[in-house]
Structures are given as C-alpha cells and as structure tokens.
Amino acid sequence: MKPILAVNFKAYYPHSFGKHAIELAKAASKIQEEYDIEVILAPPFTELYRVLDVVKNTKVKVYAQHADPLEPGAITGFIPLEGLKELGVHGVIINHSEHRLKLAEINYLIKKARALNLEVLACADVPETGASIAVLEPHMVAVEPPELIGSGVSVSKAKPEVITRSVDLIRKVNPEVKILTGAGISTGEDVYIAIKLGTIGVLVASAIVKAKDVYQVMKDMASHAVKAVEELRK
Amino acid sequence: MKPILAVNFKAYYPHSFGKHAIELAKAASKIQEEYDIEVILAPPFTELYRVLDVVKNTKVKVYAQHADPLEPGAITGFIPLEGLKELGVHGVIINHSEHRLKLAEINYLIKKARALNLEVLACADVPETGASIAVLEPHMVAVEPPELIGSGVSVSKAKPEVITRSVDLIRKVNPEVKILTGAGISTGEDVYIAIKLGTIGVLVASAIVKAKDVYQVMKDMASHAVKAVEELRK
Amino acid sequence: MKPILAVNFKAYYPHSFGKHAIELAKAASKIQEEYDIEVILAPPFTELYRVLDVVKNTKVKVYAQHADPLEPGAITGFIPLEGLKELGVHGVIINHSEHRLKLAEINYLIKKARALNLEVLACADVPETGASIAVLEPHMVAVEPPELIGSGVSVSKAKPEVITRSVDLIRKVNPEVKILTGAGISTGEDVYIAIKLGTIGVLVASAIVKAKDVYQVMKDMASHAVKAVEELRK
Amino acid sequence: MKPILAVNFKAYYPHSFGKHAIELAKAASKIQEEYDIEVILAPPFTELYRVLDVVKNTKVKVYAQHADPLEPGAITGFIPLEGLKELGVHGVIINHSEHRLKLAEINYLIKKARALNLEVLACADVPETGASIAVLEPHMVAVEPPELIGSGVSVSKAKPEVITRSVDLIRKVNPEVKILTGAGISTGEDVYIAIKLGTIGVLVASAIVKAKDVYQVMKDMASHAVKAVEELRK
Numbered sequence: 001m002k003p004i005l006a007v008n009f010k011a012y013y014p015h016s017f018g019k020h021a022i023e024l025a026k027a028a029s030k031i032q033e034e035y036d037i038e039v040i041l042a043p044p045f046t047e048l049y050r051v052l053d054v055v056k057n058t059k060v061k062v063y064a065q066h067a068d069p070l071e072p073g074a075i076t077g078f079i080p081l082e083g084l085k086e087l088g089v090h091g092v093i094i095n096h097s098e099h100r101l102k103l104a105e106i107n108y109l110i111k112k113a114r115a116l117n118l119e120v121l122a123c124a125d126v127p128e129t130g131a132s133i134a135v136l137e138p139h140m141v142a143v144e145p146p147e148l149i150g151s152g153v154s155v156s157k158a159k160p161e162v163i164t165r166s167v168d169l170i171r172k173v174n175p176e177v178k179i180l181t182g183a184g185i186s187t188g189e190d191v192y193i194a195i196k197l198g199t200i201g202v203l204v205a206s207a208i209v210k211a212k213d214v215y216q217v218m219k220d221m222a223s224h225a226v227k228a229v230e231e232l233r234k
Numbered sequence: 235m236k237p238i239l240a241v242n243f244k245a246y247y248p249h250s251f252g253k254h255a256i257e258l259a260k261a262a263s264k265i266q267e268e269y270d271i272e273v274i275l276a277p278p279f280t281e282l283y284r285v286l287d288v289v290k291n292t293k294v295k296v297y298a299q300h301a302d303p304l305e306p307g308a309i310t311g312f313i314p315l316e317g318l319k320e321l322g323v324h325g326v327i328i329n330h331s332e333h334r335l336k337l338a339e340i341n342y343l344i345k346k347a348r349a350l351n352l353e354v355l356a357c358a359d360v361p362e363t364g365a366s367i368a369v370l371e372p373h374m375v376a377v378e379p380p381e382l383i384g385s386g387v388s389v390s391k392a393k394p395e396v397i398t399r400s401v402d403l404i405r406k407v408n409p410e411v412k413i414l415t416g417a418g419i420s421t422g423e424d425v426y427i428a429i430k431l432g433t434i435g436v437l438v439a440s441a442i443v444k445a446k447d448v449y450q451v452m453k454d455m456a457s458h459a460v461k462a463v464e465e466l467r468k
Numbered sequence: 469m470k471p472i473l474a475v476n477f478k479a480y481y482p483h484s485f486g487k488h489a490i491e492l493a494k495a496a497s498k499i500q501e502e503y504d505i506e507v508i509l510a511p512p513f514t515e516l517y518r519v520l521d522v523v524k525n526t527k528v529k530v531y532a533q534h535a536d537p538l539e540p541g542a543i544t545g546f547i548p549l550e551g552l553k554e555l556g557v558h559g560v561i562i563n564h565s566e567h568r569l570k571l572a573e574i575n576y577l578i579k580k581a582r583a584l585n586l587e588v589l590a591c592a593d594v595p596e597t598g599a600s601i602a603v604l605e606p607h608m609v610a611v612e613p614p615e616l617i618g619s620g621v622s623v624s625k626a627k628p629e630v631i632t633r634s635v636d637l638i639r640k641v642n643p644e645v646k647i648l649t650g651a652g653i654s655t656g657e658d659v660y661i662a663i664k665l666g667t668i669g670v671l672v673a674s675a676i677v678k679a680k681d682v683y684q685v686m687k688d689m690a691s692h693a694v695k696a697v698e699e700l701r702k
Numbered sequence: 703m704k705p706i707l708a709v710n711f712k713a714y715y716p717h718s719f720g721k722h723a724i725e726l727a728k729a730a731s732k733i734q735e736e737y738d739i740e741v742i743l744a745p746p747f748t749e750l751y752r753v754l755d756v757v758k759n760t761k762v763k764v765y766a767q768h769a770d771p772l773e774p775g776a777i778t779g780f781i782p783l784e785g786l787k788e789l790g791v792h793g794v795i796i797n798h799s800e801h802r803l804k805l806a807e808i809n810y811l812i813k814k815a816r817a818l819n820l821e822v823l824a825c826a827d828v829p830e831t832g833a834s835i836a837v838l839e840p841h842m843v844a845v846e847p848p849e850l851i852g853s854g855v856s857v858s859k860a861k862p863e864v865i866t867r868s869v870d871l872i873r874k875v876n877p878e879v880k881i882l883t884g885a886g887i888s889t890g891e892d893v894y895i896a897i898k899l900g901t902i903g904v905l906v907a908s909a910i911v912k913a914k915d916v917y918q919v920m921k922d923m924a925s926h927a928v929k930a931v932e933e934l935r936k
Contacts, residue, residue, distance in 0.1 A: 011313065013306035017320040045279035046313055046321050066311025072247035074384045074440065076330040077300025079245065079280055086251040087280050096310040100570040103563065103600060104593045125572045132571060132603040135641060136596055150308045173603060173641050206308065334804040337797065337834060338827045359806045366805060366837040369875060370830055407837060407875050479781065481774035485788040513747035514781055514789050534779025540715035542852045542908065544798040545768025547713065547748055554719040555748050564778040618776045674776065 003225035004140070004180060004201025005031075005191075005218065006040040006121060007208050008065060008093065009047070015209050021047040024208070025054035027215040032060045035222040038201070040121070042093050045079055052088050061090040063121060067113075069105035081112050091119030095133065097146040103132075110136050121203070123182070127162060131169035134177050141170060142203040144182035150206050154184040156193035167198040188224030195228035237459035238374070238414060238435025239265075239425075239452065240274040240355060241442050242299060242327065243281070249443050255281040258442070259288035261449040266294045269456040272435070274355070276327050279313055286322050295324040297355060301347075303339035315346050325353030329367065331380040337366075344370050355437070357416070361396060365403035368411050375404060376437040378416035384440050388418040390427035401432040422458030429462035471693035472608070472648060472669025473499075473659075473686065474508040474589060475676050476533060476561065477515070483677050489515040492676070493522035495683040500528045503690040506669070508589070510561050513547055520556050529558040531589060535581075537573035549580050559587030563601065565614040571600075578604050589671070591650070595630060599637035602645050609638060610671040612650035618674050622652040624661035635666040656692030663696035705927035706842070706882060706903025707733075707893075707920065708742040708823060709910050710767060710795065711749070717911050723749040726910070727756035729917040734762045737924040740903070742823070744795050747781055754790050763792040765823060769815075771807035783814050793821030797835065799848040805834075812838050823905070825884070829864060833871035836879050843872060844905040846884035852908050856886040858895035869900040890926030897930035 007028065009016040015024075021043050032039045032055075042063040043051045052062050068078035084092060094109050095101045101109070106122065113120045114137075122138035124130035130143040143166040148155050155162055163181050170179055181194035182203035191202050204221065211217040241262065243250040249258075255277050266273045266289075276297040277285045286296050302312035318326060328343050329335045335343070340356065347354045348371075356372035358364035364377040377400040382389050389396055397415050404413055415428035416437035425436050438455065445451040475496065477484040483492075489511050500507045500523075510531040511519045520530050536546035552560060562577050563569045569577070574590065581588045582605075590606040592598035598611040611634040616623050623630055631649050638647055649662035650671035659670050672689065679685040709730065711718040717726075723745050734741045734757075744765040745753045754764050770780035786794060796811050797803045803811070808824065815822045816839075824840035826832035832845040845868040850857050857864055865883050872881055883896035884905035893904050906923065913919040 008310060011304075011306050011309045011317055013314070013316045014320065016306075017317050044313055044317055045311075046282055046317055048280055049283045064311070070245075072245050072250075074332060075245045076242060076327070076332040077279075077298070078333065079278055080247070082247045083245055083251050083278055083280055086248065093310070095571065097572070098308060098310040099312065100572055102568040103571045103574060103597050104565070104568055106571060107594065107597050107600070126575065128604055129571050129575050132575070132600045135600040135603060135637075329805065331806070334806055336802040337805045337808060337831050338799070338802055340805060341828065341831050341834070360809065362838055363805050363809050366809070366834045369834040369837060369871075476778060479772075479774050479777045479785055481782070481784045482788065484774075485785050512781055512785055513779075514750055514785055516748055517751045532779070538713075540713050540718075542800060543713045544710060544795070544800040545747075545766070546801065547746055548715070550715045551713055551719050551746055551748055554716065561778070566776060566778040567780065 001200055002036060002038045003195055003229045004038045004040065004178065005221055005225060006180060006201065006203045007042065008096070008203060008205040009041070009043040009209050010205050011044050012206070012209055016044055017047060021051055022054055024214050025051045025060070027218060028060050029055050029058045030215060031218045031222050032058050035226055037222050037225055040091070048087055048089060063091040063093055063119070064089050065093050065096065066099050067092045067094065067109055069101065069108045081109065081116055081118060085116045085118055089118070091121060091139070093121045093123065096123045097125055097144055097149060106133060107136050110138050121180070127166040127169045130166045131173050134170045134174040137174065138177060140178040140180055142180035142182045144203065148183035151184045152186055154186055154190035155181060156185065156190040158184065160193065160197055163194060163197040163199060188220035191221045192224040192228045195225060196232065201225065235434055236270060236272045237429055237463050238272045238274065238412065239455055239459060240414060240435065240437045241276060242330070242437060242439040243275070243277040243443050244439050245278050246440070246443055250278055251281060255285055256288055258448050259285045261452060262294050263289050263292045264449060265452045265456050266292050269460055271456050271459055274325070282321055282323060297325040297327055297353070298323055299327050299330065300333050301326045301328065301343055303335065303342050315343065315350055315352060319350045319352055323352070325355060325373070327355045327357065330357045331359055331378055331383060340367060341370050344372050355414070361400040361403045364400045365407050368404045368408040371408065372411060374412040374414055376414035376416040378437065382417035385418045386420055388420055388424035389415060390419065390424040392418065394427065394431055397428060397431040397433060422454035425455045426458040426462045429459060430466065435459060469668055470504060470506045471663055471697050472506045472508065472646065473689055473693060474648065474669065474671045475510065476564070476671060476673040477509070477511040477677050478673050479512050480674070480677055484512055485515060489519055490522055492682050493519045495686060496528050497523050497526045498683060499686045499690050500526050503694055505690050505693055508559070516555055516557060531559040531561055531587070532557050533561050533564065534567050535560045535562065535577055537569065537576045549577065549584055549586060553584045553586060557586070559589060559607070561589045561591065564591045565593055565612055565617060574601060575604050578606050589648070595634040595637045598634045599641050602638045602642035605642065606645060608646040608648055610648035610650040612671065616651035619652045620654055622654055622658035623649060624653065624658040624665070626652065628661065628665055631662060631665040631667060656688035659689045660692040660696045663693060664700065669693060703902055704738060704740045705897055705931050706740045706742065706880065707923055707927060708882060708903065708905045709744060710798070710905060710907040711743070711745040711911055712907050713746055714908070714911055718746055719749060723753055724756055726916050727753045729920060730762050731757050731760045732917060733920045733924050734760050737928055739924050739927055742793070750789055750791060765793040765795055765821070766791050767795050767798065768801050769794045769796065769811055771803065771810050783811065783818055783820060787818045787820055791820070793823060793841070795823045795825065798825045799827055799846055799851060808835060809838050812840050823882070829868040829871045832868045833875050836872045836876035839876065840879060842880040842882055844882035844884040846905065850885035853886045854888055856888055856892035857883060858887065858892040860886065862895065862899055865896060865899040865901060890922035893923045894926040894930045897927060898934065903927065
C-alpha cells in the first residue's frame with residue numbers, strides 16, 4: 001500500500017487562495033511524479049476548480065475540505081456531494097475538528113459518497129471516536145488530537161500512544177480502513193514515525209501550506225514516508 | 235436608480251452546477267446587454283470561478299450565496315470573506331432563510347464586507363427583521379417570507395402588504411438601503427408589482443434556475459422591471 | 469435482566485409540564501411497584517425537580533432529556549452534567565434524533581457521565597450509527613428510525629429488521645450495552661415484539677405522555693414486557 | 703423608573719446550583735425589601751422551580767436564562783416558552799453572548815413572549831446590534847461587549863462610550879425599551895456610572911454569583927443604583 005500525504009489547505013490568507021493555491025498544486029504535482037506515494041490536496045471550495053485544473057494530468061487527488069449533509073435543491077450557501085462530484089473531485093474530508101458533524105450526518109455523508117464513487121477521509125479527535133467512525137466504513141480515518149493541531153508539536157513525538165491506540169481500537173472494528181496520523185505534523189521525521197507506528201500516512205496543514213518552500217517540505221515528508229514503508233516491508 | 239434582478243442559483247442538481255451554471259451566466263450576460271438593469275448572479279461556491287470567467291467583460295455582478303463569519307486561518311471547509319474577495323466576487327448574500335445567521339454574525343459580516351469593498355445583500359424573513367437588519371447598514375435588504383420561497387406563489391400577488399410594510403419599516407431606520415422583494419417571484423408581472431410597490435428589484439431562484447428557457451424568463455422579468463421603473467419616474 | 473420502560477416526556481403542551489408531569493410520575497411509581505421492570509422517566513429540565521420529588525421513595529429512575537457538552541462555568545442557558553448530578557438525576561438521554569450531537573460531544577458526555585456516576589441512554593437513527601455509538605460505551609443504546617418517531621406506526625411491526633440488525637451490529641462491537649427499541653411504540657404488543665427480537669426494552673414518548681389514561685398504557689406495556697422476558701427465560 | 707439589578711446565575715459549579723442558588727435567592731429577597739429597585743434573578747433551567755419557590759412572596763422577578771425558539775411538542779431536551787410560562791417565570795433572557803440566536807429566532811421569541819405575557823431581556827454584543835434588536839421591541843436590551851464579560855473590568859470604566867453610544871443608537875429606533883449595561887460589572891461604583899450614563903440598570907453575573915458574601919455585593923450595587931437614580935431625578 002502506498003503511503004499517503006494529504007494536505008489540508010484550510011483557509012489561511014493568502015496562502016490557501018488564488019495563485020498561492022495554484023503554486024501549492026504545482027509543487028504537489030512534482031512530488032507526485034518523484035515519489036511513489038498518494039498525494040491528496042484539499043483546497044477551499046472556491047479554489048477546487050483551479051486546483052483540479054492544475055493537476056488534471058497527474059495522479060494527484062483533489063478532495064473538498066467538507067460537504068454539507070444535505071440533498072441538492074433549495075439550499076443556499078451549502079455544497080452537497082452531488083455538486084462536488086460534478087466538479088470532478090476524488091473525495092471529501094469530513095468531520096474535521098474545525099468542522100465537526102453530528103453522528104447521523106457522518107453516516108449520511110459516508111453512505112452517499114460511496115454511492116457517488118467519492119472517497120471519504122473522516123477525522124476524529126481521539127482514538128475512541130476514530131473507532132466509532134470506522135464502524136461507518138469511510139475509506140480513511142485520521143485521528144487528530146485538537147490540542148496539537150497547528151501547534152507545531154507533532155502527535156508522532158508528543159503522543160505516540162495516540163497513534164498506536166488508534167490503530168488498536170480501529171482495527172478491532174474495521175480491518176480495511178486506511179488510518180492516517182494528523183495534528184502538528186511538521187517534518188519528514190514526524191511522517192516517518194507515524195508510519196512506523198502503524199498508520200499509512202499523514203494529514204498535514206500549516207507545515208506545508210504556510211511553508212516558505214512548499215516543495216522542500218513536501219519532499220522531506222514524501223521521502224521519509226517512502227523510507228518508512230520500505231523498512232516495514234522488509 | 236436601476237432595477238435589480240438578483241439570481242440565487244441555490245444548489246439544484248444539475249441546474250446550479252457545471253455547464254448549466256455556465257449557460258445561465260451566458261444568458262444573464264445577454265440580458266445585461268439588452269436592458270438597463272443591474273444583474274446579480276449568485277452561484278454555489280464551487281462554481282464562482284467559472285461564472286466569474288463567463289461574465290468578466292460584462293457588467294453582470296457575481297455574489298457568493300453566503301460567507302462564513304470567521305477570520306481566515308485554521309478553519310476547514312469554511313469560506314471567509316477574504317477568500318471571496320481574492321476570487322473577484324462583487325458581493326455576498328447573507329442570512330438567506332435557508333442559511334440564517336446569528337445577529338452578531340450578521341453585523342460582523344456587514345462591517346467586514348464594507349472594509350473589503352464587497353457589497354452585501356442581507357435577507358430577512360419578515361418586515362420587522364428586515365428593519366432590524368437595515369439598522370446594520372447592508373447595501374441591500376431582501377424580505378422573503380419563507381413559506382412562499384420556492385412555492386411558485388409570489389409575494390407580489392399573495393402578500394403585497396409584506397412588500398409595502400417592509401418598505402415602511404425599513405425606511406424608518408435606514409433611508410439609503412436598497413430594498414428587494416423575494417419569495418415565489420415567477421413572472422415579469424411579479425417583478426412589475428414588486429417595483430411598483432416601492433422596492434427596487436427582486437431576488438429570484440427556481441423560476442429562473444430551473445426554467446426550460448432561462449433567457450426568456452429573465453427577459454420577461456427584465457423588461458417588466460424596466461417598464462415599472464419608467465412608469466415610476468413619470 | 470429486567471425489561472426497561474423509558475418514557476421521554478418531550479415538551480408536549482400541556483402534557484409534559486406542571487401537574488401533568490406530576491401525574492405521569494405518580495402513575496409510573498405505581499407501575500414500578502406492580503411490575504418487575506425498570507422504569508425511567510425523562511421530563512423537561514424545568515420539571516426534573518418536581519418529578520424527582522414525586523418518585524423519591526420509589527425505584528423509578530429520572531433522566532434528563534439532554535445535557536449540554538460543556539464544562540460548568542460562564543455558560544448561559546445551558547445545563548452541564550454537574551448541574552444534573554447536583555439535582556439528583558440518575559442519568560441522561562443524549563443524541564435523541566430531535567437533539568442530535570456531534571460525535572466528539574457524544575464521547576465527551578459519555579466519558580464525563582461515567583465519571584459522575586450518571587447513566588447514559590444514547591440514541592441513534594439507524595443500526596449502523598447505533599453500533600458506532602456503542603463503541604463509546606454508553607449504558608444503553610436506543611435505535612429509533614426518525615421517520616417512525618411519533619408516527620403511531622411502531623418499528624416493531626413496520627421494520628422489525630431494524631431491531632434485529634441493530635442487535636447484530638451493536639453486539640459485534642459491544643457485548644455489554646443494553647439495547648432499547650424506539651420509534652412509534654404504541655402498545656404492549658409493540659413492546660412484546662421488541663423484546664422478543666432481542667432488545668431489553670423500549671423508549672416511548674407520545675403513546676404514554678399524551679394518553680388519556682397514562683396508567684393503563686404503561687400497565688399494558690409493562691405487563692407485555694414482563695411476559696416477553698419470561699418467555700425468553702424459558 | 704426603578705433601577706434594575708438583573709443577576710445571571712450562569713452555570714458556575716457549585717455556585718449556580720442547589721443550596722447555593724437558594725441562598726442567592728434569599729439574599730436577593732432581602733435586598734428587594736430594603737431598596738426601591740427591581741431585582742431579577744436568572745438561574746439555570748433546573749433551578750427555576752426552587753428559586754421561584756424562595757421568592758414567591760416577594761417582588762423579586764425570576765427569568766429563565768434562555769428559551770428555545772421552538773413550538774412545544776415533539777422536541778427533546780429543549781424548553782419552549784410555554785413550559786417556562788407554566789412554571790411561573792416572569793420573563794426570559796435571550797441572545798446572551800454565550801447563547802446567541804439567529805435574527806429570525808430573536809423575533810420569534812419576542813413576539814411569542816409578548817403573547818404569553820412574559821418579559822424579554824435581549825442581549826447584544828455592541829451598540830449597533832443593540833439598536834438592531836431594539837427594533838424588534840423587547841422589554842429590555844443589555845449591551846455587553848463579550849471581551850469584558852467575566853473580566854472583572856467593567857464596561858462602565860473601560861468603555862463608557864459603549865454605554866453612551868448604545869443609548870444614542872437604541873433611542874433613535876426605540877424610545878421605550880429599557881436599556882441595561884452589562885459586562886464586567888463588579889462594584890456599586892460600576893452600577894452608579896452605568897446609570898449616570900443613561901441606562902436604567904445592570905446585568906451582573908460572576909461578581910454576585912461567585913462572591914463570598916453575595917448579600918454585601920448586591921447591597922453595594924443596589925445602594926449605588928438608588929443613589930444614581932436619585933441624583934438624576936434632581
């Protein structure tokens with residue numbers, strides 16, 4: 001299984017928007033060519049079209065950061081999954097700690113995304129909720145302790161037991177779902193540890209999006225991811 | 235003052251998305267050239283870029299359907315006003331009855347939109363809340379009784395007193411704000427009545443967005459709007 | 469294990485308030501004395517004190533209908549678990565389909581309720597979310613298809629497969645949690661079926677709360693519950 | 703007009719609950735007898751019954767901290783105005799900065815409270831939203847800058863211009879509504895300044911609720927309120 005590097009653009013200004021979003025997509029495309037990993041980009045709704053355009057001839061996947069748990073129709077200022085599918089995205093992040101959903105909404109979105117052939121990366125705040133969400137069969141689960149998100153202190157180093165406990169609890173209820181590590185991931189070493197502890201990749205935001213040299217940070221992470229996976233294969 | 239024809243695309247599927255959104259934008263551009271009115275288009279977040287591209291050499295204005303009352307930064311799946319400004323929109327609809335906001339959020343968005351030089355079309359459900367919101371000085375207020383939205387029964391015909399009462403109450407607290415009529419507007423005649431009763435235009439959704447011939451419906455509304463304004467000028 | 473008859477008063481007017489709430493509590497106390505079942509009453513926040521007072525010398529348990537997932541302190545108009553504990557309630561219903569919670573909030577409330585020695589009856593809309601919530605180890609899970617709630621059409625008769633599937637999915641992830649049936653439960657026969665299909669009791673609202681003779685409806689349900697449990701024991 | 707001393711119990715633990723709530727209500731009853739002011743107490747939903755019982759033979763008024771903008775019926779864990787009226791409260795606080803409401807909900811609650819003969823104390827965060835809400839004709843408006851709430855730094859001293867500006871803006875749109883000052887009110891002097899600047903009283907929380915000697919703090923505030931009103935009458 002290829003390691004996964006998922007980049008949540010969030011809504012940093014100006015980093016997540018306009019030409020900055022496009023540059024980030026170009027750097028990601030380059031990384032995708034150079035490393036045998038799966039790169040996922042999650043720009044704001046308003047930038048999805050342009051980012052999709054940049055990566056259209058690559059293997060980079062584009063996800064929305066969220067989808068509203070509503071049927072298409074007379075709804076104003078909301079984005080249903082059908083609108084995202086129409087645009088051409090590959091998947092969607094749901095239940096990020098900055099955009100938490102009700103349990104019934106999570107179930108609705110996972111079921112509908114599967115019907116539309118969209119992938120779902122579902123976030124959870126602690127290992128227990130990671131397992132709870134894994135029961136609903138998303139494609140990926142990322143466990144991110146909220147207190148470490150954006151802290152620059154990686155869960156890999158500060159709370160490795162969160163990673164191992166997530167793997168334990170999630171595997172008990174779902175042997176298939178891909179497990180990602182998130183929160184505070186800043187360096188290639190953080191990625192390396194996350195994979196060695198049993199997850200298949202990382203969900204990263206500010207460390208890449210706000211980096212001075214986006215390409216170099218992604219390269220560091222991608223190379224460590226590949227290294228970790230190779231060591232585990234032996 | 236020019237009459238206003240504001241089109242809320244909502245999230246009808248497939249009408250509000252992809253090629254349908256582009257065709258609607260093209261029809262609107264044609265109407266804008268033919269009539270001395272102000273045309274405003276409000277597509278879903280994900281379609282803003284393409285719609286802006288279609289109308290870029292016209293006077294058609296593009297609004298977002300909503301903005302999240304949040305500062306840019308570590309927020310996931312939300313769109314702050316700065317991201318909309320960066321994209322090039324002219325304004326934003328807020329507090330639509332399908333996306334109501336807290337009072338403090340409405341005030342925050344109006345203040346910030348003005349600072350960013352974005353126009354605000356604020357919706358209200360009844361004349362009283364229309365006046366309440368007018369105190370906060372948006373550029374436009376649309377009063378839309380929720381029970382008539384999408385009903386095909388226009389407020390112009392079913393509840394003309396809502397229009398006259400809105401004008402009365404809003405003018406007491408704000409002599410400047412542009413007042414629009416909304417809810418169930420389906421025909422040119424509905425638009426004509428709305429303007430004759432003292433508002434400057436309409437906020438329309440399904441009657442245009444789901445029409446078989448979008449151009450013809452807009453043409454009917456635009457011509458009646460111009461006629462009503464001319465009669466009032468005499 | 470004793471069968472459970474849990475009564476959600478909801479907020480019917482006047483049935484759920486004042487003297488009506490007190491009469492319901494008195495009828496429940498009588499049922500509790502006559503049948504070997506566990507009776508749980510869940511009145512509105514404002515009626516908890518009086519209902520607790522009525523049942524104080526009985527085995528009837530009193531639950532809140534909800535608790536806000538917040539720490540006590542500078543919060544206005546919210547009820548934290550500490551305030552409920554202080555009042556003397558035995559437990560709390562959470563995530564009712566009329567008051568759904570975010571996944572992280574459900575986990576927070578279950579953990580904290582356990583620390584305060586309060587019981588948790590967690591609701592879910594479908595068997596899948598019932599299993600998802602069971603992972604978080606509440607004391608009870610009630611699966612209630614929202615479309616049947618208040619319909620007078622019982623899940624026991626209309627969708628027995630919801631009950632059996634709930635038992636199957638929940639038992640896979642949690643062998644301990646008590647499973648209740650809810651939605652449309654109107655008669656003793658509905659209760660009988662629910663228990664025969666593998667759950668330990670029911671969550672009922674309007675059929676009892678709005679009944680002309682509250683005692684008789686509860687008696688019918690209690691006697692059928694006892695009968696079903698006895699048959700299963702053989 | 704009598705000065706107003708409104709006490710928001712919030713949900714401090716243990717201060718806002720049980721015997722502490724009762725003691726606060728007894729102290730308030732004593733103050734009510736000694737000073738020609740209007741005392742309003744707003745305990746948590748779960749303590750309303752007991753606090754009403756303590757003050758039943760006094761002129762002290764009891765308000766709920768919030769009401770849910772919903773019709774009575776099949777709603778779980780929510781408190782509609784009808785339930786509060788049944789209990790015997792005199793009024794309700796709405797839109798506190800810790801429990802903000804949507805604009806349409808504020809309008810709904812004010813209209814319905816008036817129909818039920820319940821008083822409404824509506825909160826606002828800044829003078830502009832205070833005026834916006836005053837258009838909807840609640841009985842009282844309290845403007846409380848959120849950054850000062852609970853700070854111990856009173857708006858009277860730190861931002862007197864918020865008080866004068868609130869009075870100016872609110873009086874333009876509503877000459878009748880009673881205007882209160884809130885946020886950080888800690889001493890009798892804060893109350894004195896608030897009244898001298900044109901408001902009729904204060905909304906206080908922690909300074910009273912968490913005080914070692916609740917009676918003394920209320921006495922200090924009540925005596926200064928009376929003094930300020932007497933000076934203004936001359």
